[in-house]
Amino acid sequence: MDVIFDRPLLARRRDRAARQVDAVAPVLRAAAELLLERLDDTTRRFEAALEIGGRGVVAPLLRGRGIASVVSLDLSPAMAARAGGAAVAGDEEFLPFAEGSFDLVVASLSLHGVNDLPGALVQIRRALRPDGLFLATLPGLGTLQGLREALAGAESELRGGVSPRVSPFPELRDLAGLLQRAGFALPVADRDALPLRYATPMGLVRDLRAAGETAALVARDRRMPPRALFPLAFSVMPLDLSLDILVMTGWSPHPSQQQPARPGSADTRLSDALGVPERRLPDNPG
Template identity: 50%
Template sequence: MTPDLTDRKALTLHRARASALFLQEEALFEVQDRLSEVNKSFTDKRVVTGFPQVWADFPTIPDAETLDLRPESLDLVVHAMGLHWANDPVGQLVQCRRALRPDGLFIGLMFGGQTLSELRASLGQAEAEVTGGLSPRVLPMAEIRDLGGLLQRAGFALPVADGFTKTVLYRDAFHLMRDLRAMGEGNALQARLRRPTARAVFGRAAEIYAQSYATPEGLIKASFEIITLTGWAPHETQQKPLRPGSAVSRLEDALKAAVKPD
């Protein structure tokens, strides 16, 4: 049996203390923008989220390992910024797919593999220099090229994976790490160290970060890649893919292809 990647108890505690939700709000704006492109009304919808306060205009459920969703009960499911913490992301997608009626829409948002690339590199180099080894500190995240395939495995039609990167400026690495805790995105890995890290590791990481990723103004850059997954519950009216295994359609085409004329 594969061990869990995420310590769900620690993740829940981190989220309960979260106060900086600007990236969660970014996800909300992204969903609203995408829904505005769809010529279709959604009457039965759910948002799967660990931050229901951000989604006040949507009915929400927690992003537990087993989702509180009934089969074929919804026409829209949004999985909002929690898939990167899922111990079974394909299982989460399958549960969302089964909850949709035919021609229902799924939108999933998650952090992608380029997220915190600067912090990963700085911490890795610092820990190797100071301790001679590496420990799990930053959540491993999927690459966008692999995620369209996950949608297909879960049974979605017209799968599309796309994304964008938001760059945020901080005073230093310590400011960034404090902000990650305020986002509820602190280290909740099951395999994380359970003892305090030597201060020298973080001090050296801050030096490397400032040397390698500073702006001319002396701030440091932190990258957050937000990937959006879009798929439809299969329906006979939908456009058929040209070849199996393809997930390269433009988002606009995929959204419009699944919408029936009024």
């Protein structure tokens, strides 16, 4: 497993961010509401939910939907406590819950700093009861691209090389496969977006710090950045941004769920369904 993220550093940054996360609560709430709209598509009623990394925003929304028991987990004890209910300081890579503890798990913009995402998904699926639902959002490839390119261009000009300063984000095409590998039934991955506009580049930087989202990369450059780096990057950085949100949906397997048909089990010919005559393909001469 590649170790991309410095998890102790990420925990310390989230601890510091807990004191100022209210500054970015409107963005976090808008993203959470986009995710929780998926609950409107099911008649299933949930009694015990786990929310991961909700930063004090997700748990009240779940309780507002009538879910009586909501547990909040975060790397940071201070951030977990912001949820106002049962709080657990813990690691998404080592979930401290018994198998079948919850019938709903929600992770809103919180799994993109995990080193072993496939392993974390397996643990989440095990924490779900049969026919339990998993909902998650992650920032997608393209998020913060303007900042990434501005910093890379400025550093290349000043130092003749580039070091990673913005976290990598996943691609949509990978997520449904990850859900399936983790044992989820009916896996779905789709995309949404939140448009953002900042008056200044420093407004974006302040929001990233307030959310605990400054990069915590193992491969980060530990040298002091050149004094001219950020002014040069900010002079070309676009202020119209988009938070590209990837949505993951999966169910813990249960016999009542719709199953894929067995190969060869169809009782209607495709030609009949399409209303066209069936023709035999010519033999391959080669």
